[in-house]
Amino acid sequence: MSLANNLSTSMISSSSSAFLAPTSFNARTRSVSVPLKSLNIVKCVATPQEQQIAYKTKVSRNANIAKLQAGYLFPEVARRRAAHLLKYPNAQVISLGIGDTTEPIPDVITSAMAKRSHALSTLEGYSGYGAEQGEKAVRAALASTFYGNLGIEEEDIFVSDGAKCDISRLQVVFGSNVTMAVQDPSYPAYVDSSVIMGQTGQFQKDVEKYANIEYMRCTPENGFFPDLSTVARTDIIFFCSPNNPTGAAATREQLTRLVQFAKDNGSIIVYDSAYALYMSDENPRSIFEIPGAKEVAIETASFSKYAGFTGVRLGWTVVPKQLLFSDGFPVAKDFNRIVCTCFNGASNISQAGGLACLSPEGLEAMQEVIGFYKENTKIIVETFNSLGFKVYGGQNAPYVWVHFPGRNSWDVFSEILEKTHIVTTPGSGFGPGGEGFIRVSAFGHRENVLEACRRFKQLYN
Amino acid sequence: MYKLSACCSMSCGISLPPKMILASLRVHKQGNGRCTNVPRNVNLEKLQNNYLFPEISKRELQHLEKYPNAKVISLGIGDTTEPIPEQISLSMANYAHALSTAEGYRGYGAEQGNQVLRKAIAETFYKDVAIKDTEVFVSDGAQCDISRLQLLLGSKVTIAVQDPSFPAYIDSSVIIGQAGDFQDKTGKYQNIEYMQLGPQNNFFPDLTITPRTDIIFFCSPNNPTGHAATRRQLQQLVEFARDNGSIIIFDSAYATYVSDDSPKSIFEIPGAKEVAIEISSFSKFAGFTGVRLGWTVVPEELLFSGGFPVIHDFNRIVCTCFNGASNIAQAGGLACLSPEGFQAIRAVIDYYKENARILVDTFASLGLEVYGGVNAPYVWVHFPGSKSWNVFAEILEKTHIITVPGSGFGPGGAEYIRINAFGRRERIIEASWRLEKLFSMGKSPLLTV
Numbered sequence: 074m075s076l077a078n079n080l081s082t083s084m085i086s087s088s089s090s091a092f093l094a095p096t097s098f099n100a101r102t103r104s105v106s107v108p109l110k111s112l113n114i115v116k117c118v119a120t121p122q123e124q125q126i127a128y129k130t131k132v133s134r135n136a137n138i139a140k141l142q143a144g145y146l147f148p149e150v151a152r153r154r155a156a157h158l159l160k161y162p163n164a165q166v167i168s169l170g171i172g173d174t175t176e177p178i179p180d181v182i183t184s185a186m187a188k189r190s191h192a193l194s195t196l197e198g199y200s201g202y203g204a205e206q207g208e209k210a211v212r213a214a215l216a217s218t219f220y221g222n223l224g225i226e227e228e229d230i231f232v233s234d235g236a237k238c239d240i241s242r243l244q245v246v247f248g249s250n251v252t253m254a255v256q257d258p259s260y261p262a263y264v265d266s267s268v269i270m271g272q273t274g275q276f277q278k279d280v281e282k283y284a285n286i287e288y289m290r291c292t293p294e295n296g297f298f299p300d301l302s303t304v305a306r307t308d309i310i311f312f313c314s315p316n317n318p319t320g321a322a323a324t325r326e327q328l329t330r331l332v333q334f335a336k337d338n339g340s341i342i343v344y345d346s347a348y349a350l351y352m353s354d355e356n357p358r359s360i361f362e363i364p365g366a367k368e369v370a371i372e373t374a375s376f377s378k379y380a381g382f383t384g385v386r387l388g389w390t391v392v393p394k395q396l397l398f399s400d401g402f403p404v405a406k407d408f409n410r411i412v413c414t415c416f417n418g419a420s421n422i423s424q425a426g427g428l429a430c431l432s433p434e435g436l437e438a439m440q441e442v443i444g445f446y447k448e449n450t451k452i453i454v455e456t457f458n459s460l461g462f463k464v465y466g467g468q469n470a471p472y473v474w475v476h477f478p479g480r481n482s483w484d485v486f487s488e489i490l491e492k493t494h495i496v497t498t499p500g501s502g503f504g505p506g507g508e509g510f511i512r513v514s515a516f517g518h519r520e521n522v523l524e525a526c527r528r529f530k531q532l533y534n
Numbered sequence: 535m536y537k538l539s540a541c542c543s544m545s546c547g548i549s550l551p552p553k554m555i556l557a558s559l560r561v562h563k564q565g566n567g568r569c570t571n572v573p574r575n576v577n578l579e580k581l582q583n584n585y586l587f588p589e590i591s592k593r594e595l596q597h598l599e600k601y602p603n604a605k606v607i608s609l610g611i612g613d614t615t616e617p618i619p620e621q622i623s624l625s626m627a628n629y630a631h632a633l634s635t636a637e638g639y640r641g642y643g644a645e646q647g648n649q650v651l652r653k654a655i656a657e658t659f660y661k662d663v664a665i666k667d668t669e670v671f672v673s674d675g676a677q678c679d680i681s682r683l684q685l686l687l688g689s690k691v692t693i694a695v696q697d698p699s700f701p702a703y704i705d706s707s708v709i710i711g712q713a714g715d716f717q718d719k720t721g722k723y724q725n726i727e728y729m730q731l732g733p734q735n736n737f738f739p740d741l742t743i744t745p746r747t748d749i750i751f752f753c754s755p756n757n758p759t760g761h762a763a764t765r766r767q768l769q770q771l772v773e774f775a776r777d778n779g780s781i782i783i784f785d786s787a788y789a790t791y792v793s794d795d796s797p798k799s800i801f802e803i804p805g806a807k808e809v810a811i812e813i814s815s816f817s818k819f820a821g822f823t824g825v826r827l828g829w830t831v832v833p834e835e836l837l838f839s840g841g842f843p844v845i846h847d848f849n850r851i852v853c854t855c856f857n858g859a860s861n862i863a864q865a866g867g868l869a870c871l872s873p874e875g876f877q878a879i880r881a882v883i884d885y886y887k888e889n890a891r892i893l894v895d896t897f898a899s900l901g902l903e904v905y906g907g908v909n910a911p912y913v914w915v916h917f918p919g920s921k922s923w924n925v926f927a928e929i930l931e932k933t934h935i936i937t938v939p940g941s942g943f944g945p946g947g948a949e950y951i952r953i954n955a956f957g958r959r960e961r962i963i964e965a966s967w968r969l970e971k972l973f974s975m976g977k978s979p980l981l982t983v
Contacts, residue, residue: 131779248575339571
């Protein structure tokens with residue numbers, strides 16, 4: 074396969090818009106004079122056909138990465154958005170695709186980060202390497218704020234640069250010889266990181282699933298909670314609630330059943346609680362509200378959607394000391410080893426911001442921002458309801474899950490983009506269970522959300 | 535420091551094949567059935583002990599408990615100590631403030647890094663070797679990038695490391711499953727090629743006796759030995775890689791400490807773009823050890839054996855397993871690369887280099903074999919016939935100075951101690967004075983060989 078094909082394919086399928094540099098390949102076609110002692114290759118010449126004689130190492134490509142079907146979902150959505158803008162340079166594109174926060178971070182939080190930055194220029198305030206597990210004050214504040222009466226302590230909490238990174242670190246802890254289950258549909262990082270880690274077989278095009286992953290179908294029919302009696306045992310169960318993309322929040326009863334299922338099977342739940350503060354109903358916000366969960370669950374969380382920290386980068390993972398591998402070895406010890414070896418702590422400035430988030434003033438300010446996005450969600454839900462769509466989610470999460478029965482979700486995505494210049498996310502990007510659905514995220518300036526809803530009404534009336 | 539408080543240390547019995555689980559756990563449910571049935575990752579079981587630097591921290595804490603009034607001087611973990619120049623922290627503060635405004639707010643950045651920063655890195659460090667901004671991936675530091683590169687490469691590649699070397703290369707290799715078991719006798723993991731370095735070979739491996747591996751980790755200026763490979767040596771390395779179809783992962787974290795005309799980037803060597811990845815960091819360059827910023831260069835020309843570009847897969851890893859370096863840190867990085875910022879940082883680097891010179895002089899005047907300290911902020915001292923953990927302990931006990939025992943970097947470091955040059959000038963001078971007292975006049979048993 075020629076190098077030209079390789080590079081052009083690679084640019085189309087896996088790049089975010091910032092990465093895509095259409096001219097980068099052409100810029101390479103100039104002669105390179107290489108003083109060669111060992112003549113493994115002929116020198117490159119200044120023609121576009123140099124790829125015929127391009128030097129190749131003898132290192133085999135990682136077969137696991139080769140299993141991945143396309144680029145990660147969100148860069149793909151970004152790529153389509155960029156392509157659309159090239160086609161319609163004057164279009165007022167509204168992005169309700171990638172769940173990217175849009176509202177400014179409250180002052181109390183950014184002031185703390187600015188203060189920490191300034192302090193780094195002083196003798197008394199300068200700090201170098203921090204504890205890889207996070208600054209003590211942040212760990213303590215997280216414990217008391219979110220897990221106060223749940224028996225989760227400071228040393229069970231590991232501060233990170235975000236849930237997505239933690240998911241991969243957890244996969245590194247688990248290794249390639251574990252099996253996993255995911256909700257279907259689900260946040261793509263669980264499946265993709267599992268493939269990369271070598272836990273899966275090949276992608277099976279007919280069912281759109283990777284072999285060796287247990288996909289737990291979540292649909293309107295089962296209230297977006299899997300029928301556990303039909304789910305095979307796996308070592309690890311990824312579970313996100315409130316859910317991305319469906320917006321469904323598991324009830325206490327459902328989570329109790331999930332914990333029991335994990336206990337019966339000796340499995341570990343990786344519980345993604347990134348949207349917990351969006352909960353409107355009385356559902357559990359932490360898996361550790363369920364008795365017995367400490368012995369079967371890890372919880373991951375993030376400041377991204379609470380404090381608009383999508384770019385600042387801060388999250389945390391809870392690994393209870395009671396969670397043990399089959400030989401009795403504490404999972405937290407291995408997670409700590411990974412954190413110390415494969416990571417070097419979240420940015421100290423971000424952590425200063427996190428601490429401010431957890432002050433009374435900070436918590437109040439975060440609730441205001443969350444409330445703003447929740448109001449956006451309400452507007453979007455009402456719009457699609459009024460248009461006669463079956464709409465899910467939106468009550469406990471900043472995502473609206475709209476059903477387009479019988480339709481291919483990438484087609485719907487393209488149609489919406491083409492006709493209204495609104496970017497959404499096609500449900501099939503979250504797994505085969507997402508086919509026929511579109512995820513509309515509720516992050517955006519109010520006027521953009523209102524305008525988007527106007528355009529939806531125009532399109533679907 | 536992370537401390538695991540009392541938890542279940544008893545084994546839950548044998549791990550049973552899946553179909554028997556339900557029955558056995560029911561029996562145990564009332565009693566001790568508290569373990570999951572998830573097997574521990576055997577690769578993590580292979581790791582011999584804790585990562586080196588938390589272990590050093592632990593010893594420091596223990597020492598402080600023993601001598602609460604001791605004025606401990608930390609020349610162990612290579613942690614920067616001097617404040618970040620004001621214009622850089624100001625730019626980070628301004629960026630933070632801007633995040634509270636409608637115009638200045640930013641959400642997710644490109645996972646590969648801010649475009650302007652990528653360009654600035656390319657222009658500052660790679661201008662003469664034509665590395666493009668699209669080949670630069672901004673990260674939260676070299677230690678993290680090393681593991682992401684291991685994820686990229688997978689468990690089926692073989693690696694070579696310098697011996698001694700920064701422990702993250704070996705540890706991450708074991709974790710990802712590339713290594714065999716640790717052999718106590720040799721102090722090495724099976725399946726990893728240890729390329730011995732020492733004064734006898736001018737701190738450059740004898741490549742004529744080095745077997746082929748897929749990947750070669752090479753750090754220059756070197757942590758821990760301080761040696762900067764010469765142009766000639768790097769040409770040999772690139773040739774070796776080209777002959778073997780290997781990929782060099784070149785760690786250039788200390789490039790800005792180079793004092794002579796040693797290459798600062800592997801890409802200064804012709805032909806390197808087709809066989810090398812370069813990782814680097816703002817940590818020791820700009821005092822960003824806590825701020826967290828680094829980068830990795832993956833040239834477009836670097837191809838796997840089937841012709842697939844490595845950059846494509848690295849990008850996939852970055853997009854899937856990472857979400858970009860903190861935007862505030864990146865703003866700081868950009869300020870570091872402005873002419874004024876760079877100049878201010880140079881002054882701090884020179885400060886550490888002067889520290890290194892003082893330490894080198896101290897050890898040399900004591901008649902000890904001392905290496906490094908010229909092109910890197912590390913001084914590598916030889917104590918022939920000794921065990922490095924013993925030397926470490928003796929120095930700590932007698933002078934309250936934390937160093938790092940050379941064997942923590944591999945068996946090739948067995949008789950050496952690494953002393954880093956990060957510290958306030960007065961502490962470095964105080965440390966030198968204490969070391970002089972310890973080692974002069976034959977007061978230390980370590981010198982009687």
